[in-house]
Every structure is written in structure tokens, then in C-alpha cells.
Amino acid sequence: LVNVQNHFKDFEDFGVASFTINPEVDTPEVLKAYAEAYGITNPNWHLMTGEEEAIYKLANEGFNLYTAKDETVEGGFEHSGNFALIDKEGFIRSRRDNFGNPLIFYNGLISESEGVDDEGIPQEITILKEDIAKLLKE
Secondary structure (H helix, E strand, O other): OHHHHHHOOOOOOOOEEEEOOOOOOOOHHHHHHHHHHHOOOOOOEEEEOOOHHHHHHHHHHHOOOOEEEOOOOHHHEEEOOEEEEEOOOOOEEOEEOOOOOEEOEEEOOOOHHHOOOOOOOOOHHHHHHHHHHHHHOO
């Protein structure tokens, strides 16, 4: 997403909201250090923490993005790696595939240089940039 941040650096209406799924560890100080380490410079990119129950409810029920604790996996947490594009009114926005089905989420685990994933899914970051550009014109 730093690539996306840099692409839209001149747009005041562009922002990113990132939620930790490990609020016990990811304090505001830790998130600030994370931002510095990864080059997050946009003042409208908010790295957020809060109460664990509220964060998981927002992810799983609000955005329908899978998030859960799982002590059997590395780090003790599972998440989909997906993210949603939210417009100024707070609605999830999407595009449609060739069959008219909504493509609601973007895969955040594929880098722009990778092109397509193992299943041949188009480059998500490029698609995200196109969709953000459309929203910024509204």
C-alpha cells in the first residue's frame, strides 16, 4: 500500500485506514514505529488500534474480512490479507468481473511486481489504483 500512497500523494481526499488485529502488542507507539519503518508518510493514512472485540467485529461483520486468533499459525493470528475500498460516504465500492459479479475486495498479499497470482488473478494493486482514481473524480 505504500506504493498506492505514493501514487496518490498529491490528492488531499485520498486516505488509508489500517486496523491492527493484535491490539495488545500494537500500541500507538508500535504503530508509529511501523509507519516510520515502512515509509508511511501520508497524513491521511491512519494506523489504528482499539479494543480487540471491536476490531474483530468490525473486520468480520462490518467489512466481512476474515480475522481470527489461531495459536497454531505463525504469529497467532489469521487474516484474509484482503482489503476494501471505501468511498467518502462510508460505502464499500467495487468493480465487476466479466460476468457482472462484484469484485468487492482487493488482495493485499500480491505485490505489484508479481503481476498475477498462482490462480491468474489480475494484479490487485494496479486495479486498486484504477478504482481509487475513479473515486477521486466523483
